[in-house]
Amino acid sequence: xxxxxxxxxxxxxxxAMADAGTRAGEAREPWVLARDAAVIGLLYGSGLRIAEALGxxxxxxxxxxADGLTVTGKGGxxxxxxVLAPVRRAIEEYLALCPWNxxxxxxxxxxxxxxxxxxxxxxxxxxxxxxxxxxxxxxxxHALRHSFATHLLSRGGExxxxxxxxxxxxxxxxxxxxxxxxxxxxxxxxxxxxRARA
Numbered sequence: 503x504x505x506x507x508x509x510x511x512x513x514x515x516x517x518a519m520a521d522a523g524t525r526a527g528e529a530r531e532p533w534v535l536a537r538d539a540a541v542i543g544l545l546y547g548s549g550l551r552i553a554e555a556l557g558x559x560x561x562x563x564x565x566x567x568a569d570g571l572t573v574t575g576k577g578g579x580x581x582x583x584x585v586l587a588p589v590r591r592a593i594e595e596y597l598a599l600c601p602w603n604x605x606x607x608x609x610x611x612x613x614x615x616x617x618x619x620x621x622x623x624x625x626x627x628x629x630x631x632x633x634x635x636x637x638x639x640x641x642x643x644h645a646l647r648h649s650f651a652t653h654l655l656s657r658g659g660e661x662x663x664x665x666x667x668x669x670x671x672x673x674x675x676x677x678x679x680x681x682x683x684x685x686x687x688x689x690x691x692x693x694x695x696x697r698a699r700a
């Protein structure tokens with residue numbers, strides 16, 4: 503059976519999801535909004551799976567001048583990923599606001615009571631953002647990872663580099679993003695080229 507293509511978000515929507523200001527009107531504590539923005543920023547800015555982001559230890563938090571992070575992916579496979587300056591700032595803001603004392607060997611991201619953060623909390627945050635931004639049900643935390651790969655590819659990123667960043671064992675797994683980009687290009691062609699409508 504043919505695999506369905508990943509559904510990336512438009513770049514503006516992905517950026518809005520990672521912006522703590524998008525949820526500023528919600529009746530939530532500022533540190534919770536900052537935490538969610540930092541996690542979502544890692545999903546989109548570094549292409550992490552939700553479990554990878556929530557598995558980061560406090561001692562490994564990318565802050566200050568750190569521009570990378572080592573994460574443990576599927577099968578215990580470790581890989582290095584970049585951490586963009588806006589994502590670092592989001593993590594630093596979360597740490598400044600977090601009311602809990604986070605030991606170095608404990609999780610970077612914690613829940614309301616100071617324990618490990620549940621993936622479901624981030625899924626609910628994304629659901630709320632999806633409604634606020636008028637996105638469909640395909641806008642999930644994992645869609646941010648798809649968006650990371652698709653947006654890199656559409657901007658000229660090399661497939662092998664994207665494979666390494668995503669932690670895919672096989673290049674064929676990463677190649678599905680070339681089909682997403684080709685489908686996007688054909689849709690743009692069909693919508694604007696005069697000969698496409700002939």
